[in-house]
Structures are given as C-alpha cells and as structure tokens.
Amino acid sequence: MTVSDVTASGTANRGGAQLPVVVRAENVSKRFVIRKEKSLKERIVNFGRSQKHKDDFWALRDVNFEITAGTTLGLVGANGSGKSTLLKVLGGIIEPNDGFVERRGRLAALLELGAGFHPDLTGRENVYLNSSILGLSRKQTDEYFQSIVDFSEIEAFIDTQVKFYSSGMYVRLAFAIAVHVDPDILLVDEVLAVGDEPFQEKCMAKIKEFQQEGRTIILVSHSASQVEDLCDRVLVLSHGNVVFDGGATDGIAALRESFDR
Amino acid sequence: MGSTEIPGNGHELASVAQQRAERLAELPFEVSVSAGPKSVGGFFASIREIAKHRELLDLLIRRELKSRYKDSTLGFLWSLIKPLVQLLIYYVFIGTVLGASRGVPDFAIFVFSGLTLWGLYAETISTGTASIISNGGLIKKVYLPREIFPLASTGSAIFNFLVQMVVLLLAIIVLGQFPVSWNLLYVPVAFVVVLIWGVTFAVVLSALNVFLRDIQYLVEVAMLLLFWASPIVYSWTLVVQSVKTHTWLLDVYLLNPISLAMLAFQRGLWQAGSQTRVLGDPGNLTVVPPVQWPANMDLLLVLATIAGLVALFFAQRIFSRLQGNFAQEI
Structure with a gap:
C-alpha cells in the first residue's frame, strides 16, 4: 500500500474493498531547539551568548503519508531518526512546527510502563484513573474491570498500592487497560517486549486479534523480526525524512541500508 | 473486545473489521493539534x-x-491541623502579644475566616503552578486537555477550603455569632472572585x-x-x-481583587465587624464602632x-x- 493508491475521496483500494483513511500527515515538520540552560541564573549568566547555547535540528522534515483503516504500520529507523517524535505528533502530544496531522476514530496509546499510574494508589484505583485517561467512561470501566484484571492475571494484588508491584506486574496491568479501551488506532512505542514469555505471547495474540478486527496499529520498534511479523507496511525514517514507504520485508532491507549512510 | 467481541471464526471477525471501516468512513477528520484552536473561539x-x-x-482530584x-495515621486531619496552628499563632502572637486584636472584636473568627479564604487562594496557585511539571509523565505520553491538571489542583484546594469552612461555621455557631443577615450573600461572591483569580494565575503560571x-x-x-497585602491578620479599619x-x-489597596474578596468574606461571616x-x-x-466597609464594595x-x-480568558x-x-520541555 503506497500513497499513490489513495483516491481523492479519502479511501483506498485494497482487496476490492474501500478502506477509509484514518490518519493523514501533511508536510509535518518538527524542529527542536535545545537550550542548554534551564534556570534563571544560567539564562542571565549566559545572556547575550544565548544564541550560542541554542542548538536546533529538524526531528521531522516534510513528512507525508496516509494510513488506511486496518493497516499495521511499523515506524523504524536508527536512534534519533524521529520515529518517536512522529508517534507523538500523531498522538497529538507534540505540535508540529509546520504541516498538520488529521485523524479519525478513537485513539489510544500504550503507555510506557504505566505512565498514568500513581504509585500511592491501589491497582484498582489506577485502573479507573488510567482508563479515564485513555478515554473510557466510569460505566465502561465498571463493565470491563473484571476482564482487565483477568487479562493482567494479578487479581490477588489488585487492592495493593502499585508502588509495591514488580515491574512486570506494572506492565501487565498497563497493557491490560490499554487493550480494553477499544481503540480504532493504537499507538505502540517499544513496549511489547515486556513481561515474561507467556505474557508476551498473550500480548502478541491480542495484537493479532486487533489486526483481524480491523484496528489500525502504529508501532515503533527496533526489533526487525517483530516488525516483519506484525506489520504490513513500514516507514523507514532517517534524520527526520521518510526514506522508504512500502512492504515489511523491503522495509527491513531499507532500514539496514539507512544505517550505513 | 471485552464482552462484546469474542473472537469467533474468521468470517465474523472480517465483518467486525468491515463494520469498523464503515463507521470510520463516516467520521469527520479531526486535526490533532496539541495546542488547540488558536482563534478567540478556541477558548470555548x-x-x-x-x-x-x-x-x-x-x-484526578480524588487522586490528589x-x-x-x-x-499517614491521622490522614485528613493534617489538612486541618495546619490552619488551626496558624490560627493559634496569629491569635496568640499577633493578636494578643502584639495587640492587633485590640480594635478587632471576635478576633479568632476574624483571623480564621481570613486564613480560610487565603488558604484557598494560596493552595490553588502554589499547587496549580507545579501541576504541569508534576504530571509530566502523563503529559509526555497521552493527549489530554492539559488545563485539567491545574484545575485538578484547584479542585483539591476547594475541598480543603470546604473542610475548613465547616470548622469555621461550627466555631461561629458555637460562639453564638452566626450572622443572620443579607451580608451572608457576600460569602459566595468572595469565593467566586478568589476562585476565578486563583485559577487564572494557576493556569498561566503552570504553563x-x-x-x-x-x-x-x-x-x-x-x-x-x-499574604500581608490583604486584610487577613490586620483589619480594614x-x-x-x-x-x-x-x-x-485605599483605591490602590483595593485594586488587589483578593483584598476586596477578603473584605467581602469577612463582611459576610464576621458579624462583629x-x-x-x-x-x-x-x-x-x-x-469599637462597626467597620467602615468600602463605599462602593458591591460595584x-x-x-x-x-x-x-x-484575565482567565487571556490566561487560557x-x-x-x-x-x-x-x-518536549518537561
């Protein structure tokens, strides 16, 4: 699936069925300015030389693409190539300097190690809080609660404060919540390699189930095998530019090539 | 998903996917900007x-x-102990030792009502200012209207205010000083003024x-x-x-909306004034004659x-x- 297949009406042709475009990025550019000083003192001391203490670079440069419903897209690239920035722009967390991202449908992000968890609250309280952060109503959470706990397999500790959880338990609960949000678009940033092996397999099975249900998954990963296994389209980024857009196998080859440059 | 979509045979799943595609095709595109709309209507x-x-x-308020x-063993009692100790300090040292209470009848009620309202303002601003940084983990990971973090701090400040209000009202009733008059209407007005200005500063300072x-x-x-720019431990007189x-x-003094709200609050609850x-x-x-409240206080x-x-509009x-x-800055 390449951009050229997309028709003007915002749908694309795949296997005879018309699939709607769910994410559209146009000329997305993001420039980062890195200031080395943070405090007032440092700013005053370095006043005038301030320009020298600024460093800027383009984390993303004129990125264009469209994603149709049901696609699993892998974002790959070397460290610092802009994949996580792109994911954040897609999620609306960072605003691009130029261009825009349009999307439709419910979006959920798999939070890295349960970023929305409060260590002093119990697992149960955190489930409600995190579900709400990801956009579930209280009633929906009540409905899914048992299913979330079952999926995470930590029922015995659900009323314990999460600061006493092991990191594995933490991630199990976070993953269990994220997959119950019923997203149309799921953003995943390097978090699938967590938990013990049976749980990882469970996660993969869930992701596959999501694919069959026609959900769109956008995945940032360094694992070539995982990308080849899951994705049906790959974007390779290098220094903020999209250098390849196409199938997974070719994408991995292009990725290896981009390392050499 | 959960209870609704139990994985069945391939045909069923394909239709789930198809239904999803059809539903998505109907939805309008939303521009995902984290900065929100830039126009004046963006406020609304x-x-x-x-x-x-x-x-x-x-x-989030509950979480806070x-x-x-x-x-802690005493839990919520701590949120009361602090203002009560403050009251004790101001009552004993400022009021009695330094003599500020000489011209102020029912000095305890006077000071505690001032401290209660000030507590709302100070807590809203100070916890609100830190709220974005302290929720950095979330802000970096998910899109939410970020204003809810200073607002959540405000919510917990309001809760503490209400707890203190209960103590204040009990004390007033026990001392037989409950003001049955139209002046009571000044209390909600003062609350609203303090809340609006508190939220304004919390929002802009947190950013x-x-x-x-x-x-x-x-x-x-x-x-x-x-704290000393408003009539909390000393009187308007x-x-x-x-x-x-x-x-x-005096006009300059009253330019501070909190001083004005403080006077309104005292006028409502401190009958002796x-x-x-x-x-x-x-x-x-x-x-001690009654306090000469500012002439055009209502206006x-x-x-x-x-x-x-x-100001709140511009702050937002x-x-x-x-x-x-x-x-990227957190």
Missing part, C-alpha cells in the same frame, strides 16, 4: 473539551486528595513554569508577601487609619469578577499557545 472549544473530560477531572496523606522552573519558587515567595488623608492609597462592640476589661473599656466586586473572567489563551511544547 477548550472549555467544551475540558467538560468532556470532567469524569477524569473528578478522578487520596495520595496526599495516604500513609510558564514548564519553561522557567524558577517560577514555582518565585510563587512561594510572592505568596508570603501577598487599621488600613483606613494608617493611610490618613491619602485616600487614593458590622456591629458596635465594647471591648476590654471593666474599667478600661473601648467602644467593585462585580468589576473584580468581570476583570477576573477577562497563553496556556494554549505554550502547551504545544510541553511534551
């Missing part, structure tokens, strides 16, 4: 967005309240604090100073006396509310401009 769009997340706001005294961390320390110092003939200084009282020991009696309160709403616009870069 942001308000709508926050209203959509009110369940989350409620949970629950986690604050989570592992600035992301880019300049010194703000939160600056706020602490500023709150210490501002003292202010009027000390400016002597320079009455324009509006009555003639006789103070002192037998043999050394002083007659000033209306103006402070309107100015506050305008500034916040909206700045929040696009939150995730």
Whole structure:
C-alpha cells in the first residue's frame, strides 16, 4: 500500500474493498531547539551568548503519508531518526512546527510502563484513573474491570498500592487497560517486549486479534523480526525524512541500508 | 473486545473489521493539534473539551486528595491541623502579644475566616503552578486537555477550603455569632472572585513554569508577601487609619481583587465587624464602632469578577499557545 493508491475521496483500494483513511500527515515538520540552560541564573549568566547555547535540528522534515483503516504500520529507523517524535505528533502530544496531522476514530496509546499510574494508589484505583485517561467512561470501566484484571492475571494484588508491584506486574496491568479501551488506532512505542514469555505471547495474540478486527496499529520498534511479523507496511525514517514507504520485508532491507549512510 | 467481541471464526471477525471501516468512513477528520484552536473561539472549544473530560477531572482530584496523606495515621486531619496552628499563632502572637486584636472584636473568627479564604487562594496557585511539571509523565505520553491538571489542583484546594469552612461555621455557631443577615450573600461572591483569580494565575503560571522552573519558587515567595497585602491578620479599619488623608492609597489597596474578596468574606461571616462592640476589661473599656466597609464594595466586586473572567480568558489563551511544547520541555 503506497500513497499513490489513495483516491481523492479519502479511501483506498485494497482487496476490492474501500478502506477509509484514518490518519493523514501533511508536510509535518518538527524542529527542536535545545537550550542548554534551564534556570534563571544560567539564562542571565549566559545572556547575550544565548544564541550560542541554542542548538536546533529538524526531528521531522516534510513528512507525508496516509494510513488506511486496518493497516499495521511499523515506524523504524536508527536512534534519533524521529520515529518517536512522529508517534507523538500523531498522538497529538507534540505540535508540529509546520504541516498538520488529521485523524479519525478513537485513539489510544500504550503507555510506557504505566505512565498514568500513581504509585500511592491501589491497582484498582489506577485502573479507573488510567482508563479515564485513555478515554473510557466510569460505566465502561465498571463493565470491563473484571476482564482487565483477568487479562493482567494479578487479581490477588489488585487492592495493593502499585508502588509495591514488580515491574512486570506494572506492565501487565498497563497493557491490560490499554487493550480494553477499544481503540480504532493504537499507538505502540517499544513496549511489547515486556513481561515474561507467556505474557508476551498473550500480548502478541491480542495484537493479532486487533489486526483481524480491523484496528489500525502504529508501532515503533527496533526489533526487525517483530516488525516483519506484525506489520504490513513500514516507514523507514532517517534524520527526520521518510526514506522508504512500502512492504515489511523491503522495509527491513531499507532500514539496514539507512544505517550505513 | 471485552464482552462484546469474542473472537469467533474468521468470517465474523472480517465483518467486525468491515463494520469498523464503515463507521470510520463516516467520521469527520479531526486535526490533532496539541495546542488547540488558536482563534478567540478556541477558548470555548477548550472549555467544551475540558467538560468532556470532567469524569477524569473528578478522578484526578480524588487522586490528589487520596495520595496526599495516604500513609499517614491521622490522614485528613493534617489538612486541618495546619490552619488551626496558624490560627493559634496569629491569635496568640499577633493578636494578643502584639495587640492587633485590640480594635478587632471576635478576633479568632476574624483571623480564621481570613486564613480560610487565603488558604484557598494560596493552595490553588502554589499547587496549580507545579501541576504541569508534576504530571509530566502523563503529559509526555497521552493527549489530554492539559488545563485539567491545574484545575485538578484547584479542585483539591476547594475541598480543603470546604473542610475548613465547616470548622469555621461550627466555631461561629458555637460562639453564638452566626450572622443572620443579607451580608451572608457576600460569602459566595468572595469565593467566586478568589476562585476565578486563583485559577487564572494557576493556569498561566503552570504553563510558564514548564519553561522557567524558577517560577514555582518565585510563587512561594510572592505568596508570603501577598499574604500581608490583604486584610487577613490586620483589619480594614487599621488600613483606613494608617493611610490618613491619602485616600487614593485605599483605591490602590483595593485594586488587589483578593483584598476586596477578603473584605467581602469577612463582611459576610464576621458579624462583629458590622456591629458596635465594647471591648476590654471593666474599667478600661473601648467602644469599637462597626467597620467602615468600602463605599462602593458591591460595584467593585462585580468589576473584580468581570476583570477576573477577562484575565482567565487571556490566561487560557497563553496556556494554549505554550502547551504545544510541553511534551518536549518537561
């Protein structure tokens, strides 16, 4: 699936069925300015030389693409190539300097190690809080609660404060919540390699189930095998530019090539 | 998903996918900007967005309240102990030892009502200012209308205010000083004025604090100073006396909306302030006339509310401009 297949009406042709475009990025550019000083003192001391203490670079440069419903897209690239920035722009967390991202449908992000968890609250309280952060109503959470706990397999500790959880338990609960949000678009940033092996397999099975249900998954990963296994389209980024857009196998080859440059 | 979509055979799943595609094709595109709409209407769009997340706001307020005294034995009592000790200090040292209570009948009620309202303002601003930084983990990972973090701090400040209010009202009733008069209407007005200005500062300072961390320390110092810029431990009568003939200084003093709200709050709850009282020991009696409240107080309160709403509008616009870069600055 390449951009050229997309028709003007915002749908694309795949296997005879018309699939709607769910994410559209146009000329997305993001420039980062890195200031080395943070405090007032440092700013005053370095006043005038301030320009020298600024460093800027383009984390993303004129990125264009469209994603149709049901696609699993892998974002790959070397460290610092802009994949996580792109994911954040897609999620609306960072605003691009130029261009825009349009999307439709419910979006959920798999939070890295349960970023929305409060260590002093119990697992149960955190489930409600995190579900709400990801956009579930209280009633929906009540409905899914048992299913979330079952999926995470930590029922015995659900009323314990999460600061006493092991990191594995933490991630199990976070993953269990994220997959119950019923997203149309799921953003995943390097978090699938967590938990013990049976749980990882469970996660993969869930992701596959999501694919069959026609959900769109956008995945940032360094694992070539995982990308080849899951994705049906790959974007390779290098220094903020999209250098390849196409199938997974070719994408991995292009990725290896981009390392050499 | 969960209860609704049990994995069945391939055909069923394909139709699930198809239904999803059909539903998605109907939806309009939304521009995912983290900075929100830039136009004037963006203010109302942001308000709508926050209203959509009110369940989350409620949970965040609970989280803040629950986690604050989570592992302490006395728990919530601590949020009362602090103002009560403050009251004791001001009552004993400022009131009795330094003699500030000489011209102020029912000094305890006077001071505690001032401290209660000030507590709301100070807590809203100081916890609100730090709120974006302290929720950095979330802000970097998910898109939410970020205004809900200062608002959640405000919510927990309101809760503490209400707890203190209950104590204050009980004390007033026990002392037999409950003011049954129309002046009581000043209490909600004062609350609204303080809330609007508190939220305004919390919103704008929380955003600035992301880019300049010194703000939160600056706020602490500023709150210490501002405490003395409002009639909390000294009375309005003292202010009027000390400016002597320079009455324009009173206008300057009342430019601070919190001073104005403080007077309104006291006028509502501190009955003795509006009555003639006789103070002192037998043999050394002083007659304290009622406080000369500012003449155009009602009008000033209306103006402070309107100015506050305008300021809140600009605060939210500034916040909206700045929040696009939150995730990379935290």
